[in-house]
Amino acid sequence: MKYKTIPVTPFAQNCSLVWCTETQQAALVDPGGDIDRLLGAIKQEGVTLSKILLTHAHIDHAGGTATLTESSGLPVEGPHKEDEFWIDALPQQSQMFGFPQVGTFTPNRWLNDGDQVQVGNETLDVLHCPGHTPGHVVFYHADSAIAWVGDVLFRGSIGRTDFPKGDHPTLIASIKEKLFPLGDEIRFVPGHGPESTFGEERRSNPFVRG
Numbered sequence: 001m002k003y004k005t006i007p008v009t010p011f012a013q014n015c016s017l018v019w020c021t022e023t024q025q026a027a028l029v030d031p032g033g034d035i036d037r038l039l040g041a042i043k044q045e046g047v048t049l050s051k052i053l054l055t056h057a058h059i060d061h062a063g064g065t066a067t068l069t070e071s072s073g074l075p076v077e078g079p080h081k082e083d084e085f086w087i088d089a090l091p092q093q094s095q096m097f098g099f100p101q102v103g104t105f106t107p108n109r110w111l112n113d114g115d116q117v118q119v120g121n122e123t124l125d126v127l128h129c130p131g132h133t134p135g136h137v138v139f140y141h142a143d144s145a146i147a148w149v150g151d152v153l154f155r156g157s158i159g160r161t162d163f164p165k166g167d168h169p170t171l172i173a174s175i176k177e178k179l180f181p182l183g184d185e186i187r188f189v190p191g192h193g194p195e196s197t198f199g200e201e202r203r204s205n206p207f208v209r210g
Helices: 035-045 065-072 081-088 090-097 168-182 198-204
Strands: 002-008 013-019 025-029 048-053 116-119 122-128 137-141 146-150 187-190
Touching (some): 002 035, 025 116, 048 065, 137 168, 168 198
Parallel strands (some): 146 187
Antiparallel strands (some): 002 013, 137 146
């Protein structure tokens, strides 16, 4: 599996184009906006977009989803159903944060802990990691030792928990009980900022160290 990170929206959210090198089938993880930029990256890589994967439903991660699905009919997988209220609130989120007006959508498949999603011949494991939002999920590709963690964990920081239904102890538990046991060597793409590894964050991140 290969991937390309494409920062989108004024929040510099890390949308990822991930694809299977055998089939050239691809998915967009968290297409928050800037659709033309995303479509340009797909064309540049010569891959075929087959689905959208969502870690959670905040506007900077999910804001481009309705536009993409309306024009293409692409299926949407994720997040967990506990984030449905965030999807319903996308129009209000766009007004609140000064984003272009966006529509709502219904995922073709809500994801639960232990589920798997396919991108071509590649399999991603799904981990339900609430705390930042109640329905937040993480996508983990074991063969590549990489995870797309949305806003659960960042290099040197963690996700905010002051949004509706956020919960700090739950977020810490998600990181320590779901992510860190995958192994210190696992690299992760956060929702914002540079990549890191779980080992580096376990050792040095002041929010989760110890």
